Amino acid sequence: MTDVNPTVRPDPGRPDRRAELAVGLARVRARIADACAAVGRDRTEVTMIAVTKTYPASDVLALASLGVVDMGENRDQEAAGKAAEVAAAGATPRWHFIGQLQRNKCRSVVRYADVVQSVDSVRLARALDAAALANRDRPVDVFVQVSVDADPARGGALPGSADPDAGLDPVAEAVAGATGLRLAGLMAVAPLGWEPERAFARLAEVARAFRTAHPEAVALSAGMSGDLEIAIEYGATHVRVGSALLGMRSRLR
Template sequence: MKRQEELQVRLQQVQARIDATLKECNRPAGSVQLLPVTKYHPVEDIKLLQNLGVAAVGENREQEARAKALEIPDMDFHMIGQIQSKKANSIARWAAAVHSVDSEKIAEALNRGVALSLERGDRSQEILPCFIQLSLDGDPSRGGTPLDQVTQLAEVIDQSAHLRFEGLMCVPPLGWDTEKAFFQAKDVLSGLEDHFHRSLEFSAGMSGDLVEAIKHGSTIVRVGTEILGNRALA
């Protein structure tokens, strides 16, 4: 089977799981975006996904994503990995959205980076949608914002000239029941929607737990292996 045909079959299988779960939950068809995660996979795979109608992919590593974005400028690349503040300027040049903001320092660095990129003509999109990565267990080693700091960080993002608070991103802590994690994260999201008086996105669910995430309100699922197969580790 040719690679494009393989990717098409895999995309259709994942989409079928999403559609079936939405139907089971009585949620509208099309209310969940499938974001293929292309970390460690070659740019040729992303071009094939683009041929199949995929408009956005997720990447974890800044240097790798930047190179791919330069090669495929008409594809949207979402940053979903942990961010170092020294990399924020570069991320602001290529990212269509960032799912992993976890501190005011990172938010401020991204805001400055977008302004600089616009000034230099490296970026055309004036506003960078940003998700707060939620830390349900408060463990800083895996990234994420503690529960008691989420609202303040959301306000910092939303008040920034070049950022927009888009919603939450959640990865269940190691050893946690996924249902419990997504339930808690959705509760935090609902509180933020009340605070900001608007609907927000919920980036939650990967290959192994997307069904549970959708049942708890996910609007974006990030799927890598189930679509692209095993990664050749760098």
């Protein structure tokens, strides 16, 4: 990864923190490389997203100085200010918004996020498109969030559903047809109570059918700190890593 400003430096008051992050990063990169090798995939096929929610901007700057390009946040209230602070320090990571997105937050999110991984309705796709057209000079990459267990209460577009707002096909068509958006692929979170193998096998099945209609949308975001190897086995191109990289969070907000 080379598109990080090499002049960026982490918080000079926490050199020990940068060293901690370097160790975590090396371990995660090794895990990804080993997982790819185990299933005959090229390491360059998998992008690691550092999930920096609840961590300070100084950690983002330290990761950027270590060569990390992709950062993930899930709450606009936290992410907008952090992204501004990071930009003011001279870093230009690729921000992924990975949390549940409310339509009234689209205008704020598109001002810093290049990727939104949680579009799960036609109404949200339309709101995000309008915000992107009004506030950006290039499209937002979109992952349609899939409901692996087809439970509408959990969020995610529903594979095989005829629902005109929440069905996977209508949502994907809304994104693909939007001027301010680019359909990148699919994202999913393993449902509570499901073994990762079951969840990612189901996601891979959905992705195969999805690519028949959208052959350009090959990205697949799945897997986190505890199950990234299994996600890679089932075709993940993006893994979202928090605690394995940054350590356990002292508090959640």
